[in-house]
Amino acid sequence: MKITDVKVSLVEAPLITPFKTALRTVHSIQNVMVILTTDDGQIGIGEAAPTHVITGETLGSLKYAIEEVIAPVIKGIDIAEIAVLCERVDRCLYQNTSAKAAVEMALYDLWAKKYQAPLYQLLGGYRNTLKTDITISVNDSVEMVNDSLAAVKRGFSILKVKVGKDPIGDVERVVNIREAVGPDVVLRVDANQGWTPKQAVSIIGQLEDKGVQIELIEQPVHYSDLVGMQYVTQRTQTPILADESVFSPKQAIEVIEKGAADLINIKLMKTGGISKAQQIANIAQANGVQCMIGCMLETKISVSAAAHFAAANQIVTMVDLDGPSLCVKDPIEGGPIFEGECIQMVERAGLGFLI
Incomplete structure (x- = not known):
């Protein structure tokens, strides 16, 4: 072969x-x-x-x-x-x-x-279902609230709220979304490197003081500023998730050793594939650091590969694989079944596509 x-x-x-x-x-x-x-x-x-x-x-x-x-x-x-x-x-x-x-x-x-065999079984076979969040794009507060309510109506109980484009208005955006969706919906906030360290501490502190209940803050500052990430992590109670700061196993070790983040976001597009993603997961597990599996703007093809990786690894406790949910239609048949927030692995060999 x-x-x-x-x-x-x-x-x-x-x-x-x-x-x-x-x-x-x-x-x-x-x-x-x-x-x-x-x-x-x-x-x-x-x-x-x-x-x-x-x-x-x-x-x-x-x-x-x-x-x-x-x-x-x-x-x-x-x-x-x-x-x-x-x-x-x-x-x-x-x-x-x-x-x-x-x-x-x-x-x-x-x-x-x-x-x-299905790939996830050969990689570890820890579980066969996953629950993903869905992204709420950064817009004005009213539009983000409407998008959040629409996502909840579609059956999503975890929202990943994009901020960072307008730091002054970010607290209002998140507070309004929390008030609209209620206390039972999990909110993750992703700044995409959009804040300075001092802005991040101020914004997160305000959200904490208001009791907004945020599960995590993703990549609050520039990817290269590990000192700034450490500054934010040490001065806030909300867990900080490193995304763009971690492409490689070496960077994962550095983030963990410096205490620059509490959590790590693994994306196959960053790691170069499943083999290096597995190395990062092993490093994280050895250090008791929980991981998210994430994606870029990807279709069901590559998101399915990420789902197989996530289903195989116990240390991957958070899932951000909403690419197929953002698309008008899937470009391929078969593979894991994406229904709202639920991802169900299938028992066909490989990634499970009908090709």
Whole structure:
């Protein structure tokens, strides 16, 4: 079962509503899909999101990295040698984490198909259901309240509220959402690096004083400012989640050692795929640090791979895999079943797609 062909194509999915954060506004997903073929006719697929403001990648750079750099180093290798394949993918490029992630997903899809088992079972099989939050884009307070109420009506009990674009109005936004949805809905607040350390301490302190009940604050300051992250973490009671500050296992160790955050957000587009994501999860588990599994603006293809990883790992206690819920329709059939906030793993081999 050797890799014989590597193809790249465009996968598109319009969003139900524009996705707005402190970093960008997106109206439609345009990602890269990877299709690997083996000498016995098996197919494995993966997906890469060109999130230039976070990973630095574009559609063009993803296509080139996969076709011209990664493909030559994996062709001819048997899928049973999954560790060798992942190492080759990792070493052939310095960064390009999303390109690596897409190829790794397809490799793991084939690997699990070889052994005729769902991927999550081969990775650990801790559970077969997950509960995800859904993102509330940053807008004016009235629109965010309306979007929050609509999400609750759709059956979501965990909301990830985007802020950071207008620090002065962020307290009002979150307070209004809490008052509108009531005390039983879990609120996660994501600043997407939009605050300074002092702004973060002030805003979080005000929310704490008002008793708003926030589960966590994600990436309050710039990804490179671990001293600032530490400053915020030490001066607030609300747990701080590191996102853009952690791409690699080495960065995870640094964040934990410095006490720069209480929690870590793992995203396959940041880690370069499942193999490095697993290393970060192992580091976190060894240090008693709980993890979230997150995604960029991704379709069901790559979000399904992240769901398999999350379902296999006990240390992943929070799920932010709402990509399919933000899209008008799925670009592929099969895979885990996304129904509102519930993600149900299926028992088909690999990632479970009907291809």
